[in-house]
Amino acid sequence: MLWLMKVKTAMLAGALTAPVLTAALAPSPPAHSPDGAIRLTPVTFTYRAAGDFSRGGRPVEGPLRKLRLPADLLVMKRQVTVAEYGRCVDEGVCPRVAASSGALDAPVVGVSWHDASAYAAWISHKTGVTYRLPTDEEWTFVAAEKARDEALPLIDPADPAQAWIARYEAESSRARPSTTTPQPGGTFGTNSKGLDDLAGNVWEWTDSCFVRTSLDEKKETVTNVNCGVRVVEGAHRTYMTDFIRDPKSGGCSQGVPPANLGFRLVVELSPSVVASTVRGIAKLLRGT
């Protein structure tokens, strides 16, 4: 019910979304280099498809798939920090966001998908290396054991109330982070792939859009793609309207919203890799 409201909001807001990046940029020394990134080689991993799935008009869990990225992935070890984002703001490209803790080495939070995308475009221009937000598949791969497959009860149209109450209770019982104040990089530990602070108290934007899919017979049909809502990942997966900087629950919804919204970026290794990644993922999606 929470995400339904969000989808609705996003539809309204879709028309308002405007690219933030306009100015041509003078080259200057890179603020962020791929040196701080970790190169991961593909292995097979389990991925619960994001979005809303139905079979015969009844809601079902997203399919669980075995995926393997088609090429190496270069990903930032840490989330983008206040200091890094600040340079983009100082150059007049990234929107200024409310200072959270003030600590320069803490992850920048209170950023929307647009802010994160603006930063990716800016840092790419600065460095000549193409940075972008990860897809939800990529995030799940790099998060490894930190990714959480949270199966919430599905709202059955025949008796909406039972699952609705169960879902409400599941969302209400999510643990709250011990602190919502962003902590210096590394505070929430390093995962098996060498990445820091996954599923800490800063959730991360991905580039994946909200998708509604109907699974019938052996065919799956995407019936709606809403890119006004993006997949957000962290201690739990959620879907967030792209201009939201400060997530909250309230009104009809319950549960613990992401404590903070931040991001980390991946690096495109080369145009050919991009193309093969896109082809590969599309193929994988079709194949299962």
Place this chain on the structure above:
Amino acid sequence: MGAALAALMTTAPALAGTADDLKLPREHVDLVAPPFVHPHEQATKAGPKIVEFKLTVQEKEVVIDDAGTKMWAMTYNGSMPGPMMVVHEGDYVELTLVNPETNTMPHNIDLHAATGGLGGGALTNVNPGEQTVLRFKATRPGVFIYHCAPEGMIPWHVVSGMHGTLMVLPRDGLKDENGKPLHYDKVFYIGENDLYVPRDENGKYKTYDSVAESYSDTMDVMRKLIPSHVVFEGKVGALTGKNALTAKVGETILFVHSEANRDTRPHIIGGHGDYVWETGKFNNPPERDLETWFVRGGSAGAALYTFREPGVYAYVDHNLIEAVELGATAHIKVEGKWNDDLMKQISPPGPIPPAKLGAADPVAVTR
């Protein structure tokens, strides 16, 4: 002479404290914190009695939202709002108001149900380390606010938590507009507070070492009339999530809603008010089938509703900015069997079907 006077002064309150001039049966009631209410009869065949209650004032620092925002509260019995007291019309309320030595400020109580003496406010001023006993007759049936009313500081004490509700039931219980008896299975007492927490120059909520130190800044915020929080039972989320209220399909709830300072407009998302005493006074016939009702600042209202469909209901102040952004939301989890006749999802969200060629113009059809 001096000693005699002192002796007289110490014995006098004891004499005044025993109100056996009425020769009525007595009942002592232990109060229960909101949203619940102490056990009581909805209608009674017994004659009037003296009902004894005790309210103890507690000044304390409380947390009012998930972000850990703190404020100094002044409370009756430690809860915001104070507990609901229930009597029947014609009963005598005998209220002991205690102001423990650990407090720092004088307090009193003005009960809107009482007649005379500024609602009791003029007779109940107690300093830290004192207590007082007030008796008054409950002459009018309804739900009535009580609140602290110390001279010069009334609004500050009220918005710091010092308010509650007294429910005076008709002796023969609640009735509909035709005089037919109405019953409830449960009472949910929703006490709404508008809170005014000062911020520092960076916009962060300030904290103070004592209630007195918070006074001046809080008054500055109050005078601008824009609350920082609007909450039920003293805290954002006091009645949601793990604290959500529960009911069953077929159960009838009496929702009593009080706001001692400011107007509010209760609404049950997905439900209604079957019988609503918007002004909260039971000698007036209830209104039927309301969507939203208006509770005037400084009053309590009552709404009777029978749940007919299971699910999660949000009970909100339908100024939705206050409900969603400032905190005035409660949730009720209602168990039971879904009734398709009342609601059914005919077609789940999906693609808009392409328009049929040659389909009739809907305007033409209606002509």
